[in-house]
Amino acid sequence: MPGILAISSSPRRGGNSELALRSFCRAAEEKEIPVEMIRLHELNLQPCHACDRCAKSGICAIQDQMQTLYKKVIAATALVLATPIYFGSLSAQLKLFIDRFQCWWQAKYRLKTPFVSPEEGKAGFIICTGALQKPEYGDNIAAIGKVFFHNLNYKSGGILCLQGFDQKGAINDDPVALIAAYNAGVEFIDSFIL
Numbered sequence: 001m002p003g004i005l006a007i008s009s010s011p012r013r014g015g016n017s018e019l020a021l022r023s024f025c026r027a028a029e030e031k032e033i034p035v036e037m038i039r040l041h042e043l044n045l046q047p048c049h050a051c052d053r054c055a056k057s058g059i060c061a062i063q064d065q066m067q068t069l070y071k072k073v074i075a076a077t078a079l080v081l082a083t084p085i086y087f088g089s090l091s092a093q094l095k096l097f098i099d100r101f102q103c104w105w106q107a108k109y110r111l112k113t114p115f116v117s118p119e120e121g122k123a124g125f126i127i128c129t130g131a132l133q134k135p136e137y138g139d140n141i142a143a144i145g146k147v148f149f150h151n152l153n154y155k156s157g158g159i160l161c162l163q164g165f166d167q168k169g170a171i172n173d174d175p176v177a178l179i180a181a182y183n184a185g186v187e188f189i190d191s192f193i194l
């Protein structure tokens, strides 16, 4: 799918980060850019075993649904990650997903055969939502996203951190936040996809 792969990492289906992700992706759909949304929490995914088998092959040895996700990531032009802020960091689901790209790190740095080359111009973006209005709670997520996209040879479009939303779906009562997510999508698409 040459388009956007949208990764929702909250355990809450229809939670705040997922609603913000949907608003972001609406900007793509309006330009007829295909979007596929994946909910990590609904998949059977194991954390990285650090077995190092990928050091020789660049391929992850764990046979779970991550194998399908690798193919989807390769096929997509852009990767948009959404997470709730948990203790000033990512959801466990998103951390697990990121760690499973250790095989891509091995492929790039040890085997010198990256899955994605910088010339392909692929790009990534992160959206996070949190309960408290503390800008610093987004800092760790921004830093992890930067490292992740750099290791994948993706350009980083940055992060949108929307705060002040705790109850599931609370962000729906704040059109300004959802418009901010939509506008971030417009800017990302203009800068990295069109």
Ligand SMILES: Cc1cc2nc3c(=O)[nH]c(=O)nc-3n(C[C@H](O)[C@H](O)[C@H](O)COP(=O)(O)O)c2cc1C
Binding pocket: 010, 011, 012, 014, 015, 016, 017, 018, 083, 084, 085, 086, 087, 088, 089, 129, 130, 131, 132, 133, 137, 165, 166, 167, 168, 169
């Ligand atoms: C385990 C846990 C840890 C949390 N830690 C934080 C936190 O450090 N800072 C914050 O602002 N909100 C925190 N929250 C609140 C969520 O980030 C907030 O409800 C967010 O909007 C949830 O997004 P979701 O609906 O997409 O899951 C935490 C919630 C949970 C369940």
